[in-house]
Amino acid sequence: KLEKFMQGKPIAEQEIGKQLLLETVSYAESSVCRRKLLLHYFGEEYEKENCEACDNCLHPKDQFEGSEAVVNVLETVLAVKEKFKADHIAHILSGKVTSAVKSYKHNKLEYFGIGEDKDEKFWNMVIRQALIAKFLTKDIENYGLLKITDKGMKFIENPSSFMLAEDHDYADTTDGENAFGAKTAAVDEELFSILKDLRKKISKLKDVPPFVIFQDPSLEDMAIQYPVTLDELQNISGVGAGKAQRYGKEFIEIIKKYVEEKEIIRPLDMVVKSVVNKSGIKVYIIQSIDMKRPLEDIAEAKGLEIAEVISEIEAIVNSGTRLNLDYYINTVIDEDRQHDIYSYFREEAESDSLEAAIKELGNEFEEEEIRLMRIKFLSEMGN
Numbered sequence: 001k002l003e004k005f006m007q008g009k010p011i012a013e014q015e016i017g018k019q020l021l022l023e024t025v026s027y028a029e030s031s032v033c034r035r036k037l038l039l040h041y042f043g044e045e046y047e048k049e050n051c052e053a054c055d056n057c058l059h060p061k062d063q064f065e066g067s068e069a070v071v072n073v074l075e076t077v078l079a080v081k082e083k084f085k086a087d088h089i090a091h092i093l094s095g096k097v098t099s100a101v102k103s104y105k106h107n108k109l110e111y112f113g114i115g116e117d118k119d120e121k122f123w124n125m126v127i128r129q130a131l132i133a134k135f136l137t138k139d140i141e142n143y144g145l146l147k148i149t150d151k152g153m154k155f156i157e158n159p160s161s162f163m164l165a166e167d168h169d170y171a172d173t174t175d176g177e178n179a180f181g182a183k184t185a186a187v188d189e190e191l192f193s194i195l196k197d198l199r200k201k202i203s204k205l206k207d208v209p210p211f212v213i214f215q216d217p218s219l220e221d222m223a224i225q226y227p228v229t230l231d232e233l234q235n236i237s238g239v240g241a242g243k244a245q246r247y248g249k250e251f252i253e254i255i256k257k258y259v260e261e262k263e264i265i266r267p268l269d270m271v272v273k274s275v276v277n278k279s280g281i282k283v284y285i286i287q288s289i290d291m292k293r294p295l296e297d298i299a300e301a302k303g304l305e306i307a308e309v310i311s312e313i314e315a316i317v318n319s320g321t322r323l324n325l326d327y328y329i330n331t332v333i334d335e336d337r338q339h340d341i342y343s344y345f346r347e348e349a350e351s352d353s354l355e356a357a358i359k360e361l362g363n364e365f366e367e368e369e370i371r372l373m374r375i376k377f378l379s380e381m382g383n
Contacts (some may be wrong), residue, residue: 027041030056030125030128031056031060031061031165031166032056032128032129032132032165033046033048033049033050033051033054033056033057034051034054034055034056034057035051035053035054036048036051036132037132040131040132060165061165061166062165062166063163063164063165064163064164064165064166065161065162065163065164066126066129066162066163066164067159067160067161067162068159069115069118069123069126069164070126070129070130070133070135070155070159070162070164071155071156071159072093072111072114072115073089073093073123073126073127073130073136074130074135074136074148074152074155074156075111075156076089076092076093076109076111076114077089077136077146077147077148078148078156079109079110079111080092080104080106080109082145082146082147082148083145083303084145084146084305085144085145085146085305086124086127086128086144086146087120087124088100088101088106088305089123089127089146090120090121090123090124090127091120092106092107092109092111092112093111093112093113093114093115093116093118093123094113094115094116094118094119094120094122094123095112095113095114095115095116096120098307098367099306099307099310099366099367099368100305100306100307103296103299103305103306104305122166125164125166126164127146129164129165130152133151133162134149134151134152135148135149135151135152135155136148136149136152137149145303187220187223187224188223188224188226189223191222191223191226191255191258192219192220192222192223194254194258195214195219195222195223195251195254195255196210196219198250198251198254199213199214199219202247202250208381209345209346209349209350209352209381210351211349211350211351211352212352212377212378212381213243213247214238214239214243214247214251215238215318215351215352216351217237217238218236218237218238218239221236221237221238222236222251222255224267225266225267226255226258226259226264226266226267227252227255228252228255228256228259228266229252230244230245230248230249230252232252233248233251233252238318238319239319239320240318240319240320240321241320241321242319242320242321242322243319243320244320245320246320281302281312282312282315282316284298284301284302285298285309285312285313285316286316286321286323288301289313289323289324289325292327292328294328294331295309295310295328306368307368310368310371310372310375313325313375314371314374314375317375317378317379318378322379322380323375323379324379325372325375325376325379326376328372329372329373329376332368332369332372333369333372333373337365337369338373338376340361340365341357341361341365341369341370341373341374342373342376342377344357344360344361345357345373345374345377346377346381348360352374352378354367354370354371354374357370357374358370
């Protein structure tokens with residue numbers, strides 16, 4: 001839910017938000033002393049191994065010898081020249097071929113799959129405890145890239161005993177799931193239903209799937225903010241100038257009528273509006289695509305992973321800007337595969353959900369292929 005909320009924001013804001021989310025998850029799952037974790041987060045050290053107060057210290061998990069795992073992590077960070085984040089290192093060690101791993105040919109590294117008997121969660125745990133031990137640091141200014149410290153280099157040269165403790169596993173926890181699955185209480189359900197009916201009507205007239213007009217998160221945001229002008233509509237999540245001009249008039253008319261009939265005081269009437277800064281990276285990506293630069297070159301130029309560039313392109317297209325990625329798509333996806341994925345979004349998909357597409361298309365297509373064709377479809381049909 002929180003990750004979906006961040007979509008459409010500049011990539012720098014997305015990365016900061018993702019880092020904070022990951023830090024929160026790490027804190028919850030870690031079996032290390034809570035006090036030690038908190039002080040480490042704020043740049044301080046806690047010398048004691050047991051604070052005798054937190055849940056992890058009062059109910060410690062069994063420890064195991066982890067020096068070999070730590071060395072594997074450190075050597076992998078070196079092998080990728082300290083230019084990647086924790087998740088990417090975990091993917092390499094666990095042998096997971098993600099689009100980023102494949103793009104950077106890290107599946108060819110000698111360390112790829114060296115720890116395939118363990119999952120990414122395990123390797124993220126090792127990385128986290130290596131950070132606490134000061135074998136590694138995170139370059140916060142560069143979105144959390146992992147760097148090896150002098151202490152880490154010495155550990156590689158002369159490994160010694162290093163005890164690790166497994167993280168907590170909340171995978172089977174069901175409490176509170178409904179809270180995350182439900183829409184926020186701030187959404188005006190009556191207006192949301194009206195907007196969905198209008199979207200359905202327009203989609204039939206235009207002969208396009210409803211999600212091409214506006215996606216559900218955009219309608220939800222409209223049912224919270226009550227935009228009544230095209231300018232206000234462009235500030236809605238996932239709506240840019242293109243979509244506002246093409247589809248917005250009927251939506252703002254129906255919202256304006258609803259607001260007047262219900263005598264609603266809108267959130268927009270109660271805040272001082274500020275000008276949104278345009279993302280420099282977003283502009284760079286648009287210009288680069290116009291110049292038909294490969295996505296790998298764009299990613300390398302900005303120190304990003306391919307998946308991050310695709311996320312930013314998705315945000316650009318969702319905001320109503322039309323991008324032509326045919327020059328790149330034609331080099332990485334053959335024509336038949338393009339046709340199959342495009343046909344799914346055109347004829348079968350009930351929403352633009354990536355998860356639903358992956359489930360429907362099975363293991364035949366890679367996630368990156370589906371995301372690229374989804375971008376192509378939304379850009380051509382919606383923008």
